[in-house]
Amino acid sequence: MQLFDMFGEPPQFTIHEMTLVLRSGVFLKYAAAVAVLLTAFDTHGYREAGMPLTANMLLWAVCVAGFVAVYVAVLLGWFALAPGGQQVRMLRLVPNVTAMATVSLVVVAIAAFFTGQEFGWRVVLQRLPYNMVLSYTFETLMFVFILPQADAALGLGLYRQQIANRAAPAEGPPGQEAALPQAEGPNGTAVVVLGGQAFKLDRLRYVKSEEHYLRISAGDSELTLRGRLADLLAQVPQEAGLQPHRSWWVARDAVAGLKRGGQSDLLLLADGCEVPVARGRRTHVRETVEGWQAGTE
Incomplete structure (x- = not known):
């Protein structure tokens, strides 16, 4: 499977190698750092609206975990449905948009439960553009800095095909x-x-x-x-x-x-x-x- 990337070389990996990267210490630390940053900056003002700090931390932990889960599910689904024998290639925007749209719905629903704010498609659509920019920024940092580090630490050689x-x-x-x-x-x-x-x-x-x-x-x-x-x-x-x-x-x-x-x-x-x-x-x-x-x- 290969993901097209506008920065550096597109990585190419097997399902087993993807699993190793997701379980690596480098990736887990990065995912935790993203959740902490989202909590610290309170990007949507949920704590100001009355959400307790612990609930806010849980919200963004669920957001990061959910984003990764949906992202991986899209890759696996794409891989399973691809014609047999062909190299699977996908633009990064495809799993990103799918994952972010799903996670935005979950985040708005959880926030509405703790803050009493309105829950509906209108609110989700208002949040989505900002969330997309945020998720693509974190994803790009992942591909430019984190994935090469995980690749080197695990010795997978995810970029040799492009050489x-x-x-x-x-x-x-x-x-x-x-x-x-x-x-x-x-x-x-x-x-x-x-x-x-x-x-x-x-x-x-x-x-x-x-x-x-x-x-x-x-x-x-x-x-x-x-x-x-x-x-x-x-x-x-x-x-x-x-x-x-x-x-x-x-x-x-x-x-x-x-x-x-x-x-x-x-x-x-x-x-x-x-x-x-x-x-x-x-x-x-x-x-x-x-x-x-x-x-x-």
Whole structure:
């Protein structure tokens, strides 16, 4: 999943990595600081209207927690509904507006209970523009300062994909990253580097992404190294293989055939392994495999 960001590099992360960031000490301290600042400045004058300090503190704690919960729910929903196999990308404004509109309704309702102020859509709509500016300001601070700190502390490498993309701006077919100039080993053999180790390209059979690790099948061996599939896609030429699923890359020479199904396809490998084909990539995979098969006849 990738969030478009106007400041710095857009982070790209898995659901597991998002969970790690939300549970990190850096993020939790920032969330607490936001709640304290909102309480201290009493931005909507609720304490002046008669709300007790403890209730005001609870109000803004609920506001911050609710905003994060709805924000994450929008991301997960977007991820679940996205076409299979496609990289999920979202403008930050989408989850922000959804979360802030929901939280504004809750905040006005709680404030009305403690202060006797009017509760209704008119009040919510009056508050919403200011709340949007406030939430986008805090969110931007999060992306510019807090997220990079959490990323460095956890060692996730949320920004490495964009480094590869800057080095290779040309785009390939759906699901295939543009290739960087390849390194060469002895006798001009093409080499790719994954997890700090070099592999001859013609020895790779498949690479499977498992969270922030790669399961690499090369020759007669298989090993697991820390890394991302993007590390491989940025180095291999398009004709060397294909990406049937967001978690898989398969070498051309390893493909034995394609098993078509009504709901899903399976890519058949020479070693008997079956690789799932994402719905969003079925057409591309079918055309590619048919082209390879036609070329060998």
